[in-house]
Amino acid sequence: MAEIRGILFDKDGTLFDFHATWGAWAQGFLSDLSQGDAGRAQALGQAIGFDHSAGVFAPDSPVIAGTPGDIAAFLLPHLPGTSPDVLIAQMNRAAAAAPMKEAVPLAPMLDGLRGMGLALGVATNDAEAPARAHLAAAGVAGRFDFIAGSDSGHGAKPAPGQLLAFADAAGLAPASVLMIGDSRHDLTAGRAAGMGTVGVLTGPATARDLADLADAVLPDIGHLGAYLTARLR
Template identity: 65%
Template sequence: MARIDGIIFDKDGTLFDFHATWSVWADRFLHDLAEGDAAFAARLGRAVGFDTTTKVFDPDSPVIAGTPGEGAALLAPHLPDDVVEGLVERMNREAARAPQVEAVPLAALLAELRGRGLRLGVVTNDAEGPARAHLEAAGVADGFDAIIGSDTGHGAKPDRGPLLAFAEQTGLAPAHVAMIGDSPYDLSAGRGAGMVCVAVLTGPIPADRLNPLADAVLPDIGHLPRWLDDRKSGKV
């Protein structure tokens, strides 16, 4: 069994609890776009797979693991031209200010993992700017060797490009890197890159959808140290 020398984390739904963060943000953002018109906000929500009544994303929503550009493309047909212009920039600007709810206490977990000699990275389909803002607000940006967004220049998940970019930047063999994520995009990218794939359940995708794609499914990233220990001892 290959040793693990590095870990790549997805951001939303992995480092940060998806529902506690993005369901709240999406409801506010859609109502802002609709200028307070609840029926219009609901229509915009349906376009991106978000229910403004229950404030929950559909597990099949294309924006869960998508890029800001993909989300904007779904909203654009329902918006006036003057709003569509600059929509991606507006989404990134507003997203950068979204309060993030940590899935587990991140500083302590990252310190433990770095103490084991692991190289750590973030690969997200969010833009790099908001991603860095979120990690800096949580006080953990310096804990990562690389922070790669969908606009960094290596492509976006489910493509393997950004994951391989992390491996190249850190000098690690992909087979010795674990990709940790909450969506099929994360796991497909990890599989394509030849990495170990670990799913967590702090996003909107249920375990039965993740099990076939993952080498392991954990409740949250706080279980990683135990998983690493069990893997090293041959228990998993």
């Protein structure tokens, strides 16, 4: 088993708790899109696998692992006269202001990993600007050596482009990197890049959903230090 020298994180559902962050945000965003029409907000929610009244995403919602463009494609048929570019820009502005709930206290966890000499990165299917805004708001953007979104020029997961770009930027062999994520998209990308994969349960997926693609499934990223230490024994 290769020595681990870098850790690449997904963002939503991994660094940040998915439901605690995005459920309330989606309710507000869809209410704004529907101009306060509750029936229309519910219909928009159904289009993206979101129960607007309950504030809960379905396990197969495109919001979980999709790009802003993917999500817009599901909403646009219900928003006649709205252009994709306008909707995506509106989504990105609103997403950048979302109050993020850390999956675990991020600063000490990341400092511990950096203290182990590990390069750290983020690869998200969110756009890069909101991702950087979220990490900055949490006070941890400077702890990452690499941050890429679906619009950063490396493609989107489950393709491995973002992951290979991190390995290249950090000067690491892909086999020496762990991809950490809460969805099958994350872990499929990790496998395609030739990286180790670790699933976490702070997103909608269950351990059973992730097990066949993960070297390990952890409750949350707070268990990474112990996992890495165990690998060294």
